[in-house]
Amino acid sequence: MAVNAPQATRSNEILKFLTKAWSWLFLILVLLFFELWSRFDGNTRVNTFIFNIASVQSVLLYATQYLMMALGLTIVIISAGIDLSVGFTSGLASVTAAVIIKNLTGTLPDYLSFGLAVIGGILMAMLFGYFNGLMVAKLKVPSFIGTLGTSGVARGVAFLIAGGSTVAIKNTVAREFGNGDLLGLPIPVVIAAMLTLVFHYLLSSTKFGLYVYAMGGNFNSAVRAGVNTTRLTISLYVLSAFTAAIFGLFYMGRFSGGKPDAGDPVLLNAVAAVFIGGASLTGGSGTVMGTVIGALILAIIQFGLVFIQLPPFWQFIAVGLVIILAVLIDQFRDRLIRGGGSGEGR
Amino acid sequence: MSEPLLAVRQVDKRFGGTHASRTVSFDLYPGEVLALAGDNGAGKSTLIKMISGVYTPDSGDVFYQGKNITGRNPQDVRDLGIETIYQDLALADNLDVGVNLFLGREKMKKVLGFLPVLDRKLMREEAKKALKNLGIIVNDLDIPVRYLSGGQRQAIAISRAVYWNAKVLIMDEPTAALGVPEQREVKELIHRLKAQGVGIIFISHNLVDIFDVSDRILVLERGRVAGERLISETNDDEVVKLMMGAA
Numbered sequence: 001m002a003v004n005a006p007q008a009t010r011s012n013e014i015l016k017f018l019t020k021a022w023s024w025l026f027l028i029l030v031l032l033f034f035e036l037w038s039r040f041d042g043n044t045r046v047n048t049f050i051f052n053i054a055s056v057q058s059v060l061l062y063a064t065q066y067l068m069m070a071l072g073l074t075i076v077i078i079s080a081g082i083d084l085s086v087g088f089t090s091g092l093a094s095v096t097a098a099v100i101i102k103n104l105t106g107t108l109p110d111y112l113s114f115g116l117a118v119i120g121g122i123l124m125a126m127l128f129g130y131f132n133g134l135m136v137a138k139l140k141v142p143s144f145i146g147t148l149g150t151s152g153v154a155r156g157v158a159f160l161i162a163g164g165s166t167v168a169i170k171n172t173v174a175r176e177f178g179n180g181d182l183l184g185l186p187i188p189v190v191i192a193a194m195l196t197l198v199f200h201y202l203l204s205s206t207k208f209g210l211y212v213y214a215m216g217g218n219f220n221s222a223v224r225a226g227v228n229t230t231r232l233t234i235s236l237y238v239l240s241a242f243t244a245a246i247f248g249l250f251y252m253g254r255f256s257g258g259k260p261d262a263g264d265p266v267l268l269n270a271v272a273a274v275f276i277g278g279a280s281l282t283g284g285s286g287t288v289m290g291t292v293i294g295a296l297i298l299a300i301i302q303f304g305l306v307f308i309q310l311p312p313f314w315q316f317i318a319v320g321l322v323i324i325l326a327v328l329i330d331q332f333r334d335r336l337i338r339g340g341g342s343g344e345g346r
Numbered sequence: 347m348s349e350p351l352l353a354v355r356q357v358d359k360r361f362g363g364t365h366a367s368r369t370v371s372f373d374l375y376p377g378e379v380l381a382l383a384g385d386n387g388a389g390k391s392t393l394i395k396m397i398s399g400v401y402t403p404d405s406g407d408v409f410y411q412g413k414n415i416t417g418r419n420p421q422d423v424r425d426l427g428i429e430t431i432y433q434d435l436a437l438a439d440n441l442d443v444g445v446n447l448f449l450g451r452e453k454m455k456k457v458l459g460f461l462p463v464l465d466r467k468l469m470r471e472e473a474k475k476a477l478k479n480l481g482i483i484v485n486d487l488d489i490p491v492r493y494l495s496g497g498q499r500q501a502i503a504i505s506r507a508v509y510w511n512a513k514v515l516i517m518d519e520p521t522a523a524l525g526v527p528e529q530r531e532v533k534e535l536i537h538r539l540k541a542q543g544v545g546i547i548f549i550s551h552n553l554v555d556i557f558d559v560s561d562r563i564l565v566l567e568r569g570r571v572a573g574e575r576l577i578s579e580t581n582d583d584e585v586v587k588l589m590m591g592a593a
């Protein structure tokens with residue numbers, strides 16, 4: 001049992017707290033960094049980063065992109081899998097929806113063709129998600145490889161459907177969906193916030209969420225509990241494709257067009273957001289709120305570097321370093337709890 | 347004696363050319379600890395898996411409280427009150443004690459009058475009570491069970507079984523991965539369960555453990571019953587000879 005001197009225990013407690021709350025602290029630190037920079041550097045157009053609506057909106061829009069792709073990824077990663085196909089299933093969804101709108105423009109009113117496009121785009125992505133789930137759950141294909149394969153297929157199908165490039169559309173409802181405001185916030189941000197709450201509830205408070213954690217922690221524990229692990233696994237990849245499809249639809253609305261590789265550049269940041277948020281590669285840990293913080297940190301870095309007018313290549317360096325930091329802290333946290341806990345571990 | 351809790355009759359199982367179980371029969375009574383001994387590959391795991399529903403015997407029957415349960419699936423068998431604890435314990439290492447005790451049979455509550463959510467607090471409190479009933483003290487109920495000691499984890503797996511009213515408890519090498527003090531704790535736990543009328547099948551390689559906790563011993567050798575003895579009427583030498591097929 002704990003025989004540490006009181007002082008050692010206290011510094012240990014502080015360390016434990018820091019490793020748990022580091023992403024919050026890091027969020028505050030990056031905010032402070034850009035705030036101070038814009039105050040003391042005369043080059044920025046406005047001399048405050050935090051207290052102006054334009055940059056808050058931009059940061060939220062960036063974060064929404066990462067988050068839409070990362071929400072579904074979070075549950076897949078907690079289950080000890082990964083979904084690398086979301087980059088292109090999201091692009092495929094945007095292209096599918098755009099083609100539907102294009103073909104219906106003039107025949108149906110804008111809101112109807114948009115509605116059908118949303119359904120079509122989501123179903124197309126979910127079909128790929130279902131296939132991912134089948135591969136992982138039934139054929140026991142490692143998710144890393146299986147979803148990489150699906151990613152290739154989705155990419156090809158998306159380019160084929162799009163005829164090789166971007167599919168431009170003219171649809172007022174889609175444009176409003178991607179660019180309009182609701183209660184002073186961009187509509188995508190509002191929708192993403194609502195989906196985030198739903199996913200948070202699912203993961204933290206329902207049997208479904210509990211089984212995802214159990215399966216990620218020890219697959220046999222879920223089997224023993226009578227969980228239909230095949231069905232559960234398939235549903236996770238379908239959900240992952242679903243949130244990716246929402247990203248694709250936001251993209252289509254915002255830029256009035258579908259693009260096969262719309263989501264590809266976002267994939268790395270989405271994966272990073274999940275790991276910064278406390279998930280671990282071995283599965284069993286991670287939270288929706290952690291992923292939200294991860295997405296916010298990345299969005300602040302991304303937009304902040306533009307804001308203070310540093311060359312954009314700094315983004316890659318900064319994001320890469322943050323990912324490495326997240327993994328290091330994850331390992332350190334585990335060692336700390338093991339060392340200070342009440343047993344010798346496994 | 348009273349009715350047997352479990353009656354295994356002439357169960358037989360082949361895997362291709364391997365005859366893993368040859369017409370094995372035995373009884374298990376309430377409050378009795380039956381040790382299952384035998385060399386590696388003797389057929390111990392195969393035998394208990396035919397009871398727990400993982401394998402269906404090629405021929406022969408398993409009766410539980412007089413009812414034929416041959417060929418039922420593992421979930422059914424467990425719901426009937428026959429619980430098997432395998433060596434990996436099937437604990438969700440990343441979740442706390444309360445949730446582990448209730449996994450698959452969670453307690454829910456409603457917030458705001460309509461939204462069902464997991465009642466983690468209730469599960470934790472129930473877990474604390476269940477552990478206390480068995481004389482197990484775990485201080486940190488809200489940390490993932492992977493941070494607990496091997497003995498505590500074993501105890502959690504056992505109390506999970508009996509919390510849901512297991513009447514037959516099958517344990518595959520429960521003390522193999524434990525240090526000496528923890529082995530003693532698990533053996534004490536077995537004594538307490540026995541006093542509560544649970545019938546226990548205990549697989550072990552360790553003759554000291556077997557002689558400490560068991561009432562009877564069934565020795566298997568290449569799939570067949572090499573001998574069955576009351577612990578009070580046998581000794582190490584005889585058991586070892588039976589295991590080697592030399593008696």
Ligand SMILES: Nc1ncnc2c1ncn2[C@@H]1O[C@H](COP(=O)(O)OP(=O)(O)O)[C@@H](O)[C@H]1O
Pocket residue numbers: 361364365366384385386387388389390391392393
């Ligand atoms: N699923 C299986 N497929 C093929 N052979 C098996 C299988 N399970 C057990 N066996 C064989 O059956 C025999 C008994 O194995 P087992 O019941 O695991 O023995 P024990 O648990 O006593 O070590 C061994 O020869 C083993 O190789």
Ligand SMILES: [Mg+2]
Pocket residue numbers: 390391392
């Ligand atoms: Mg065995």
